[in-house]
Amino acid sequence: MSEVKKIPFTIIGGGIGGLSAALGAADSGREVYVLEQAPEFGEIGAGIQVAPNAMHILDKFGVLEEYSKNAVFPQRLVLKDAMTGEELADLDLGDAFKERYGYSYSVVHRTDIHKVLLDKCREHENITLLTNHHVEKVENKGDSVYIECEGGLKYEADALIGADGLKSVTRKNLSDDEPICSEYVAYRGAIPIEEIQDLANYDDVIMWIGPYLHLVQYPIRRKELYNQVAVFKSFHYSKEKEHTNDWGTPEELEEHFGKCVPQVRHAVKFMETGRRWPLYDRVPIENWVDGKIALLGDAAHPMLQYLAQGACQALEDADFLSRKLKEYPGNEHLNQAFKEYQAERQPRTARVQTTARKWGEVLHTADPIAQLMRDMYLKKHDSQDYSEVEWLYGYHKNSKNLV
Ligand SMILES: Cc1cc2nc3c(=O)[nH]c(=O)nc-3n(C[C@H](O)[C@H](O)[C@H](O)COP(=O)(O)OP(=O)(O)OC[C@H]3O[C@@H](n4cnc5c(N)ncnc54)[C@H](O)[C@@H]3O)c2cc1C
Numbered sequence: 467m468s469e470v471k472k473i474p475f476t477i478i479g480g481g482i483g484g485l486s487a488a489l490g491a492a493d494s495g496r497e498v499y500v501l502e503q504a505p506e507f508g509e510i511g512a513g514i515q516v517a518p519n520a521m522h523i524l525d526k527f528g529v530l531e532e533y534s535k536n537a538v539f540p541q542r543l544v545l546k547d548a549m550t551g552e553e554l555a556d557l558d559l560g561d562a563f564k565e566r567y568g569y570s571y572s573v574v575h576r577t578d579i580h581k582v583l584l585d586k587c588r589e590h591e592n593i594t595l596l597t598n599h600h601v602e603k604v605e606n607k608g609d610s611v612y613i614e615c616e617g618g619l620k621y622e623a624d625a626l627i628g629a630d631g632l633k634s635v636t637r638k639n640l641s642d643d644e645p646i647c648s649e650y651v652a653y654r655g656a657i658p659i660e661e662i663q664d665l666a667n668y669d670d671v672i673m674w675i676g677p678y679l680h681l682v683q684y685p686i687r688r689k690e691l692y693n694q695v696a697v698f699k700s701f702h703y704s705k706e707k708e709h710t711n712d713w714g715t716p717e718e719l720e721e722h723f724g725k726c727v728p729q730v731r732h733a734v735k736f737m738e739t740g741r742r743w744p745l746y747d748r749v750p751i752e753n754w755v756d757g758k759i760a761l762l763g764d765a766a767h768p769m770l771q772y773l774a775q776g777a778c779q780a781l782e783d784a785d786f787l788s789r790k791l792k793e794y795p796g797n798e799h800l801n802q803a804f805k806e807y808q809a810e811r812q813p814r815t816a817r818v819q820t821t822a823r824k825w826g827e828v829l830h831t832a833d834p835i836a837q838l839m840r841d842m843y844l845k846k847h848d849s850q851d852y853s854e855v856e857w858l859y860g861y862h863k864n865s866k867n868l869v
Pocket residue numbers: 478479480481482483484501502503504513514515516599600601602629630631632633634635652695743762763764765771774775776777778779780
């Protein structure tokens with residue numbers, strides 16, 4: 467039998483959530499281990515939107531300058547009707563926005579944001595990064611946490627953060643819930659911008675919306691690549707087929723988007739059809755903490771991506787956790803630190819999770835009356851009216867627990 471190795475404060479998962487949690491925990495003076503299942507740390511080849519509430523945290527972690535070298539800072543968020551081509555609303559991301567939130571809105575290639583966090587972790591003398599560690603079991607041992615990995619490696623950690631994503635093994639200690647399939651799938655693709663130049667908009671994040679579908683487009687990596695995400699509801703989904711490739715197929719993608727205006731129809735031809743992402747979330751749970759175990763990022767609050775906030779919320783988690791770890795140095799009061807972390811973060815992220823679902827219903831409605839009312843409301847929107855997004859983007863400025 468292999469022996470149990472003692473390790474310090476440990477994080478499972480080296481995604482955006484896990485790496486930022488590692489930086490936050492290391493900043494509290496702790497020694498930190500990150501256990502990642504993959505043979506290499508990395509992210510998939512698509513874009514991500516990073517709003518000011520998360521830009522603020524990149525700044526706190528000392529990576530904003532490096533991050534900004536590859537990011538793009540769009541001028542507007544635009545909603546367009548995918549069936550008529552009409553612009554329905556926009557949000558101005560210019561000077562008034564920056565002044566209000568203290569930071570710009572940005573879009574970036576996932577590998578670029580992941581890399582700046584990874585490089586910062588590698589530089590940090592308190593952080594040990596281990597790959598090829600697929601955690602199979604996590605157990606609360608009161609004063610410590612027992613961890614078992616595939617292949618028989620065993621550890622006893624001072625504490626553990628489960629940042630192991632949607633299908634979190636850590637979460638099984640806290641809830642017997644399962645990811646909920648939305649019946650929507652996403653196809654993604656980031657292509658050299660010159661290949662799509664006539665269809666690309668270099669300045670804006672554009673979301674084309676229609677019944678049961680939407681398409682998001684924006685430039686990334688210094689505007690060298692154009693990122694597109696096409697999302698639709700599959701009419702061939704069933705519970706039995708859920709874990710097969712028999713629903714949400716490329717043929718359905720073509721069928722759905724074939725009804726859209728030519729600009730959208732053409733753009734979708736550039737999607738990578740070799741891989742699709744079925745879209746899942748979970749219902750918020752109240753409890754993220756078990757002794758010296760806590761959840762973070764998608765493991766704690768997986769959400770549909772319609773508000774573009776999943777990774778931003780993981781960064782917010784990491785920042786608040788860091789604050790609590792600094793307030794409670796040493797190992798003795800970690801359970802208290804985790805409980806206070808949960809008290810702040812659970813309600814906030816539950817609101818983002820549930821709002822993302824509702825926003826998805828509004829965007830994708832096929833009911834003509836609901837569409838009419840939605841569009842009337844959107845068209846009245848002033849592009850410098852930030853009241854609807856204040857709770858989301860202004861968290862770092864407005865939350866009484868952060869100032
Ligand atoms: C189509 C789409 C678009 C999105 N757009 C945006 C956006 O614009 N803005 C935004 O903020 N968010 C967006 N998101 C959400 C965002 O991608 C996620 O919320 C974010 O990546 C979560 O990070 P995480 O580190 O918590 O989890 P993950 O990224 O899932 O990372 C988990 C890590 O844990 C590892 N792991 C898992 N299980 C184990 C195990 N048992 N043992 C060891 N390691 C393990 C995995 O290999 C992985 O590295 C989008 C999501 C989708 C699907």
